[in-house]
Amino acid sequence: MSEKIKMVTPLVEMDGDEMTRIIWKMIKDILLTPYVDLNTEYYDLGLVHRNDTDDKVTFDSAEATKKYGVAVKCATITPNAARMPEYNLKEMWKSPNGTIRAILDGTVFRTPIIVKGITPFIPTWTKPITIARHAYGDVYKNTEMQVQEGSKAELVVTDKDGKETRALIHDFDGTDGIIQGLHNTDKSISSFAKACFNYALDLKQDLWFATKDTISKKYDHRFKDIFAEIYENEYKSKFEAAGIEYFYTLIDDAVARVIRSNGGYIWACKNYDGDVMSDMVATAYGSLAMMTSVLVSPDGVYEYEAAHGTVQRHYYKHLKGEKTSTNSVATIFAWSGALRKRGELDKTPDLADFADKLEKATIQTIEEGVMTGDLAALSTIENKQTVDTETFLVEINKRLEKLMK
Numbered sequence: 350m351s352e353k354i355k356m357v358t359p360l361v362e363m364d365g366d367e368m369t370r371i372i373w374k375m376i377k378d379i380l381l382t383p384y385v386d387l388n389t390e391y392y393d394l395g396l397v398h399r400n401d402t403d404d405k406v407t408f409d410s411a412e413a414t415k416k417y418g419v420a421v422k423c424a425t426i427t428p429n430a431a432r433m434p435e436y437n438l439k440e441m442w443k444s445p446n447g448t449i450r451a452i453l454d455g456t457v458f459r460t461p462i463i464v465k466g467i468t469p470f471i472p473t474w475t476k477p478i479t480i481a482r483h484a485y486g487d488v489y490k491n492t493e494m495q496v497q498e499g500s501k502a503e504l505v506v507t508d509k510d511g512k513e514t515r516a517l518i519h520d521f522d523g524t525d526g527i528i529q530g531l532h533n534t535d536k537s538i539s540s541f542a543k544a545c546f547n548y549a550l551d552l553k554q555d556l557w558f559a560t561k562d563t564i565s566k567k568y569d570h571r572f573k574d575i576f577a578e579i580y581e582n583e584y585k586s587k588f589e590a591a592g593i594e595y596f597y598t599l600i601d602d603a604v605a606r607v608i609r610s611n612g613g614y615i616w617a618c619k620n621y622d623g624d625v626m627s628d629m630v631a632t633a634y635g636s637l638a639m640m641t642s643v644l645v646s647p648d649g650v651y652e653y654e655a656a657h658g659t660v661q662r663h664y665y666k667h668l669k670g671e672k673t674s675t676n677s678v679a680t681i682f683a684w685s686g687a688l689r690k691r692g693e694l695d696k697t698p699d700l701a702d703f704a705d706k707l708e709k710a711t712i713q714t715i716e717e718g719v720m721t722g723d724l725a726a727l728s729t730i731e732n733k734q735t736v737d738t739e740t741f742l743v744e745i746n747k748r749l750e751k752l753m754k
């Protein structure tokens with residue numbers, strides 16, 4: 350066998366929990382280390398080690414990501430009450446994804462992996478739709494109240510000098526009611542916009558953005574204006590050079606156009622729209638196990654992962670010594686995404702080329718009818734064969750070996 354591919358700069362590797370931790374090691378052993386001289390800075394984000402380090406390891410891994418520019422992350426447990434005794438936790442540690450996102454000030458982009466035999470519920474969606482969700486503010490950081498009949502509700506803003514500005518929300522005449530206060534910041538909206546413009550340039554795909562600015566003439570309009578300003582000043586010429594478009598429309602018009610489209614673009618969504626639309630789009634493409642995710646910071650730092658969780662139910666089966674048929678595709682694509690980006694940044698085309706071949710071999714395996722149970726349940730391919738977790742990776746490697754010759 351020829352020499353292994355070298356890596357110049359380390360890749361930040363964030364290990365995780367349960368079944369995805371098992372898959373993580375298998376992917377490295379079967380598909381990566383035979384071909385690549387893996388140069389990673391390893392952080393164990395498994396819950397045991399997070400608890401041992403009082404979650405310091407999560408913060409350290411995010412700082413390392415800032416330093417090196419690219420990370421790949423395994424799915425991790427976000428502790429709830431049931432995990433406290435299971436892992437004998439000192440505290441109910443916060444979601445690592447939340448912690449990392451806050452440190453990198455990043456935006457999450459989710460893209461479905463499309464294979465022949467698994468038809469989206471919208472059959473004209475022949476190309477992926479990537480959803481970018483603004484993950485700060487609006488209804489997720491709201492203040493709300495129930496209001497009694499006869500009350501007057503106002504917005505009050507007190508500026509630095511103590512001067513008050515008031516606006517009437519509603520006079521509750523003859524009925525009780527409800528009110529809600531929302532906010533966002535120019536800083537967060539600008540970061541979101543930059544992450545979206547950068548990622549569109551990266552993928553060479555059009556960027557769509559939509560709000561309800563005709564109704565919300567100050568709040569939503571501010572989103573529209575910030576996007577437009579940043580586009581005009583910093584990205585317009587780059588978009589023109591790349592032959593891609595920035596397209597703004599109203600949210601209801603966007604929804605209608607998305608349904609009629611063939612896919613192949615990035616759809617930037619406000620927080621609530623992104624929450625709702627990402628679940629709709631993911632479901633329409635078929636399976637959460639076929640959804641990749643990348644966190645992109647406004648200054649161009651990338652963290653790749655699968656969109657699904659740790660697949661706990663399969664892990665308990667695995668612990669009992671039973672074979673599982675867990676789909677590793679999204680985790681493989683997290684690795685290929687990170688290795689490709691590392692190769693691009695380091696100008697090592699061998700590494701980027703390996704990433705392409707790894708993805709190709711994975712898709713080829715499924716399209717030739719070899720797949721895990723979750724996909725077999727959806728695929729219309731004839732003579733399909735359901736395989737266990739490890740056999741699936743071995744089958745991918747058979748094809749990868751040929752592509753690497």
Ligand code: NAP
Binds near residue numbers: 424656660662
């Ligand atoms: P999950 O791990 O995504 O799994 C939910 C179900 O979806 C599984 O039981 C399985 O269905 C199916 N599934 C998901 N991924 C699959 C795969 N790769 N192959 C085959 N089937 C797959 O979500 P969860 O059970 O709600 O959460 C488990 C843990 O993951 C939680 O502790 C949560 O905090 C964590 N989580 C982490 C992340 C992250 O790190 N990004 C994201 C979400 C959740 P069947 O059981 O029917 O086969």
Ligand code: MG
Binds near residue numbers: 624625628
């Ligand atoms: Mg949701």
